[in-house]
Amino acid sequence: xKPTDDELANALQTAEGMRERGEDPxxxxxxxxxxxxxxxxxxxxxxxxxxxxxxxxxxxxxMKLVRLVEEAKIQEAREEGTDPGKLGL
Numbered sequence: 001x002k003p004t005d006d007e008l009a010n011a012l013q014t015a016e017g018m019r020e021r022g023e024d025p026x027x028x029x030x031x032x033x034x035x036x037x038x039x040x041x042x043x044x045x046x047x048x049x050x051x052x053x054x055x056x057x058x059x060x061x062x063m064k065l066v067r068l069v070e071e072a073k074i075q076e077a078r079e080e081g082t083d084p085g086k087l088g089l
Contacts, residue, residue: 008036011032012032012033012036014029015028015029015030015032015033016029016033019033034079037075038072041068041071041072041075042072044068045065045068045069045072048061048064048065048068049065052065
């Protein structure tokens, strides 16, 4: 059941408002906002991965994938409250 663009925009706006007002007792708004950010990041990775797989081993696409994966890991570490440090990519 994929939401329409309008439904998603409305849900995200409502979630942001709930968080700003401190009206999120079950953390549903927090979870929605987190998963939306994560989904956007993973969509970017998927886009570059498809190009990478389709056209072989172009160096620029490989580097974009490495950077996106590292960015995703850094974002996740920050959200967990840990030091992302050097991730070895």
